[in-house]
Amino acid sequence: MNYLITPPNTHYDGGLGITACNFSQAADSLREVKNLMIGILPTCYLQRHAIELFLKSLIVILHKKYGLTYGQGFSQEKPAIKVNTKWVPLSNTHNLLDLFNYFQEIFIPLIPELPSRTDWSLEPGIESKIKLISGSDPKSTYFRYPESTNSVQDSKKSSIQPETMESILGKFKAKKEFVKCTLLLDENDNLVQAYSLDHPPIPNTLAALKYLSEYFYNMHAAFRSEITKGF
Template identity: 50%
Template structure:
């Protein structure tokens, strides 16, 4: 386990993987905290960034282990990925779908050379989940800023959502709705101006995908470290 006792620059992947581990650990700390519900964006950012770093580490390890050349004068000292037939610096590439597509292409090209002691088949659901995450956050900005994409998309990540109070009350009274926790804004005559759901279920599909993909690529990365780099 040399990666735990040596500096990142000495690691087989130049520290990409250990950085991914640290972002994953930070996300898990926030998930386990008491106010995790209000930390959706920080948690989402940490998970997404961990996934990005894991993918970059996997790509780097494959290039180095199997002597896969980069194009356009890129190298292990300045790695890149191929996107739409154009080489782009890895450090400037943040789109998860682009990273995964490139990883998958070189992974499949050397698949028969991987050690037979491990089952290396990728989950068919992994690509679908990465596309979902990337669709919401293609540039790694969605969870970092309140206004990152369109107004409609940005509103989806808020843990305070507009609500129809009358409909919510009717649903609760019928016994079919969930308990209501909301804020109600009144005018000077005590007329309801706005009402907001304080416990909305937001981005459930993306949040689930982030958690599942992060753990999946972490496990895959551990297999790479153990089988391909001997934990260096």
């Protein structure tokens, strides 16, 4: 795999794929760190950006390898994707669903021409996972900022969530183990607010990000091995 040991600017896809690998591997490393202060957003962002770059890499590879033309004003040096009927510069595109839809549009008709020893069929459920992530993060801002475009969705990103004292005590009695929480008291030691510190944030999104990051990591490796011959 020459692309693993050569400069990104010399790669078949201009370095998009290896950069995606770097983000994906960084997310894997960060996920292993058990530190409450880190939170989930950095890992989510790394995985989400890896998925974006993997899709861009696959699109560029297919255009270059199979001589697919871009719209007017675009080329191999200035790639783009078609969103509905409009061509949009690849560098300005961050919507995962737009990228995936265009990838499918050019990829599926080419499957009969791809090396036959690899199963190129897309896993069922990939599109629904893409839609889940893209629905809450269409512009790649949801995991980068505490506030994006939807206050309800933003409130779900943190593992620190308001909870009643009765609920916290109920968990303690049920689990028979320590419960992580914050209790805010007034000057008379009356409870003002309680927060759970280990509330599972956006579990479906977390699972989708992990799955897709691994899925496109593997698909990208197949592209580099079978289609670009390691370059």
